[in-house]
Amino acid sequence: MGISEFFSTVLTEFPLAFYGSILVGISCAFLGVTVVAKRVVFLGAVLTQVSVLGLAVTFLPYAHIPHTLGSLVFTLGSVMVLSRMLTGKKIPRDAVLGVVFASSVAARILIMQKTPKVETAEIENLLRGDILFVTPELFYLMLGAFIVTMGVYLVFFKEFSYIAFDAETATTQGYKAARWELVFYIMAGVVISFATHMVGDLYVFGFLVLPAVTAMLLVKRVRSIFLVAVLIGAIAPVIGLFLAFQFDFSSSPAIVGVAFVTLGVAWLQQVLRRSQ
Amino acid sequence: MKTPLIDFEAATLGYGRKSVLRNLNFRVYVGDYLGLVGPNGAGKTTIVRTILGTLTPLAGTVRIQAGDGGSVCFGYVPQRDTIDYVLPYTAREVVMMGRYRRIGLLRRPREADWSIVEESLKHVEAEEFAGLPFKDLSGGQKQRVLIARALAAEPDVLILDEPTNGMDLSSRLSILALIGYLHDKQHLTIIMVSHLLDDVANHVKRLAIVQEGYFLVGNVQEVLTGATLSALYEMPVEVTQLKGKTIILAGEHRGNL
Numbered sequence: 001m002g003i004s005e006f007f008s009t010v011l012t013e014f015p016l017a018f019y020g021s022i023l024v025g026i027s028c029a030f031l032g033v034t035v036v037a038k039r040v041v042f043l044g045a046v047l048t049q050v051s052v053l054g055l056a057v058t059f060l061p062y063a064h065i066p067h068t069l070g071s072l073v074f075t076l077g078s079v080m081v082l083s084r085m086l087t088g089k090k091i092p093r094d095a096v097l098g099v100v101f102a103s104s105v106a107a108r109i110l111i112m113q114k115t116p117k118v119e120t121a122e123i124e125n126l127l128r129g130d131i132l133f134v135t136p137e138l139f140y141l142m143l144g145a146f147i148v149t150m151g152v153y154l155v156f157f158k159e160f161s162y163i164a165f166d167a168e169t170a171t172t173q174g175y176k177a178a179r180w181e182l183v184f185y186i187m188a189g190v191v192i193s194f195a196t197h198m199v200g201d202l203y204v205f206g207f208l209v210l211p212a213v214t215a216m217l218l219v220k221r222v223r224s225i226f227l228v229a230v231l232i233g234a235i236a237p238v239i240g241l242f243l244a245f246q247f248d249f250s251s252s253p254a255i256v257g258v259a260f261v262t263l264g265v266a267w268l269q270q271v272l273r274r275s276q
Numbered sequence: 277m278k279t280p281l282i283d284f285e286a287a288t289l290g291y292g293r294k295s296v297l298r299n300l301n302f303r304v305y306v307g308d309y310l311g312l313v314g315p316n317g318a319g320k321t322t323i324v325r326t327i328l329g330t331l332t333p334l335a336g337t338v339r340i341q342a343g344d345g346g347s348v349c350f351g352y353v354p355q356r357d358t359i360d361y362v363l364p365y366t367a368r369e370v371v372m373m374g375r376y377r378r379i380g381l382l383r384r385p386r387e388a389d390w391s392i393v394e395e396s397l398k399h400v401e402a403e404e405f406a407g408l409p410f411k412d413l414s415g416g417q418k419q420r421v422l423i424a425r426a427l428a429a430e431p432d433v434l435i436l437d438e439p440t441n442g443m444d445l446s447s448r449l450s451i452l453a454l455i456g457y458l459h460d461k462q463h464l465t466i467i468m469v470s471h472l473l474d475d476v477a478n479h480v481k482r483l484a485i486v487q488e489g490y491f492l493v494g495n496v497q498e499v500l501t502g503a504t505l506s507a508l509y510e511m512p513v514e515v516t517q518l519k520g521k522t523i524i525l526a527g528e529h530r531g532n533l
Contacts, residue, residue, distance in 0.1 A: 033363075036362065037360070037362040037363045038360070038362075039360065039362065155382065156381065156382075158373075158376050158379075158384075158385075159376065159381070161363075161365075161373075162373045162376055164360070164363075165359065165360065165361065165363070165365060165370070165373065166354065166358070166359045166360070166373070168354050168358050169352050169354050169359075169373075169425075170373075171328075171330050172328040172329070172330060172350060172352040173350075173352075173376070173377040173429065174329075174377055175377070216362075216363075216364075220364050220409065221364065221366075222363050222364060222365055222369070225363065225364075
């Protein structure tokens, strides 16, 4: 399949998949810069699993909740609890996240074992997040989350930056650092919840990490890091989708694979630069 | 009569149910250069957090008020290892963070703010490396940038938490000289926290010794005596003068380990 044929097919048959994958890529890449900077990468992994658990719960016989809402409720609930627990001093942060991660995965598996077999395949599709069959409703929810998150973050960029860099000093200047961090985690939780429903946990977690780390290797200014991460978030999904169509791969792993190769190239470039 | 900027009156400080310091009475006046010294865990940081408003006293009162009745603006210089520098903010960008509160929400830095940033960098002699990533600077350079950030807030009081930690002799003396300059020439009120008696003995004007269950404040000459320090550290300590400098000589520990 040539490139023009690919674009013609995708934009005709799967326009929401095309634009949705770019939307998720950009959103996660943008948030990922702060996630990596705050050293809460594992939180991204945890929230994607919690989101997936929320989806699975909506398939229980007595749970009459829309899938998207179930995922969102679970994710935001975890954000509220984790934002308190992560500042505690008795249990290391990683341990708290590990407990939630393991528990979420275990609970999801147990739930799936109790749902009727006919729905298991549907659940697995949802959990994997097949971007090709994203619904208009989910796409527009994701678009709304993207606009609000980017808007809020860019308007209050200096506040979010200061608190991520030095929350203690920011607090002495009157900033309620804990509240600002909670706002960030809520925005991240909403994006992760919708994105996981759209494209699956692998894609979301991959794009919370890979574009940001690649950008940090390539450029040396903070605003440039955000810009490059977002560019990778926009371009990698297009290339990944093309390769998925071309070689009959699953779309999410192909897209994450492209992002990983980009990271590899960036790392190699830095190694070569250092050796000169 | 001097009006106190900071007034601790029968204050008990601590966390939750645990009190760290009881019945604290002391004042900080405009133009003071106060050293807060004591061993780790004595309560120095607790006092600083109370002054900065991030900790509420368990009992008593802590009044913080400018001479004209207005609020007091603090410039805080934290310990360097409390800062997380994954992202490569330049030294200049870090100093600008000190202006954010004055700039306010929904506003961007203006030319006047950048001028104040450059002025702050100049005061600490950090113009040369202002464009470099903060995380790539040496310990002494980072400390200068953090002091510049505190100055950019146009503070009434500068509070420095262990500013010479982890530095070699030359860097320590350089930072202490800078702090002295800010006090003498810029007329800043300064509170410096340190567990290094040698650092404060020859630089501050007033000294507060903080120990568990013990607090003593006064002029350096009044507080820094062999008798006081020997009782405090449970070892023979002698304070003497050599070429105009105060020297502290410690003997063997005699307390229970």
